[in-house]
């Protein structure tokens with residue numbers, strides 16, 4: 484299998500699904516099979532694959548279609564969401580205490596970017612007001628400590644090195660003592676990636692783990708290595724339980740599926756990604772962006788926004804009544820209030836999956852935008868009958884409602900006027916295609 488087979492297989496399954504002429508149980512099953520194949524190739528455990536694909540299948544067959552959204556978009560979003568869930572949903576958090584000593588040991592195969600990532604992490608922590616220092620415990624690679632010092636030369640971050648000493652445990656113990664006595668709280672340890680053999684490398688990691696007992700073992704993985712990442716992760720995880728993952732070279736090989744495998748094998752989550760060679764090219768990991776790239780979905784944000792808007796219209800009866808201009812004053816205000824949550828009306832209007840709303844006069848929307856809180860209070864001061872039919876509101880009631888809501892009489896009058904206008908415009912709007920109404924039923 485090629486280096487990026489997981490991502491390539493996933494993209495193939497998705498694009499096949501997108502190009503199918505119709506969406507039915509067969510196409511959904513085929514997509515799920517493609518998803519399973521890709522994940523298995525990526526060394527994601529069978530059980531997890533089963534769970535993800537079952538979730539996708541079930542949701543794809545059962546979930547209601549929001550108005551204005553195609554079945555295909557909906558299913559792609561489901562695949563996307565299930566993969567994001569696997570990676571940890573929320574963007575990663577730093578979770579490094581400030582009030583006590585905290586030791587992070589970086590491990591990983593040679594050339595994956597340990598030394599570079601240590602420098603990045605140290606720099607990142609320093610910028611976030613941690614007192615940080617690093618220990619060079621790589622006694623194999625010639626120039627390893629020089630490289631670390633070079634990377635950190637402008638940062639004033641202390642680098643502990645002990646030239647001539649060959650035992651990494653001795654170096655680390657002395658380094659911790661020295662840095663701690665200088666008041667350093669977070670200590671990062673750079674370990675060797677190159678060794679006589681894989682066995683001696685793992686033996687060294689195991690010994691360091693036993694003797695140093697770091698608070699966190701961070702596994703460094705090159706984003707480009709694909710499914711092999713699972714094997715590396717397994718070997719390191721057995722030597723020193725991996726607590727977090729630093730995924731490097733996302734700038735050059737953003738398509739690698741290795742991360743999924745490493746996560747599946749270790750149960751650890753990705754904390755950071757490297758996005759270049761410079762020490763400031765580090766970011767906390769955001770699962771959503773990663774999966775978007777993995778699936779080759781360019782505009783995932785656009786797709787998600789479409790959903791957010793459509794979901795506002797999920798209440799079918801309300802949506803349908805609104806489109807027909809059959810809404811009470813209360814429903815009118817509630818609808819506008821819900822919309823307001825999604826963003827400024829001026830930005831929303833053209834994108835709303837609700838034909839007809841564009842017919843509401845600008846003035847009404849502008850007023851609603853500014854006054855929605857007031858409008859809400861006004862509604863609360865009305866009787867049930869008045870909310871259902873504002874025609875019955877006379878001038879003395881207007882006065883009382885205004886007082887009850889803490890607004891001016893003209894605000895009450897304006898709301899009633901805007902409501903009437905909106906109703907009129909919705910009713911006279913071009914009759915909606917039956918097809919749309921079907922999608923909301």
Ligand SMILES: Nc1nc2c(ncn2[C@@H]2O[C@H](COP(=O)(O)OP(=O)(O)OP(=O)(O)O)[C@@H](O)[C@H]2O)c(=O)[nH]1
Nearest residue numbers: 593594595596597598599676731732757758759760
């Ligand atoms: N483009 C890019 N290059 C990176 C990134 N991280 C590391 N590199 C490069 O990868 C190469 C290897 O990085 P090192 O930090 O030396 O790797 P290492 O894991 O310490 O290697 P050993 O010390 O041999 O075990 C260097 O040329 C780095 O500049 C990254 O996020 N993006």
Ligand SMILES: [Mg+2]
Nearest residue numbers: 597598621627
């Ligand atoms: Mg190194």
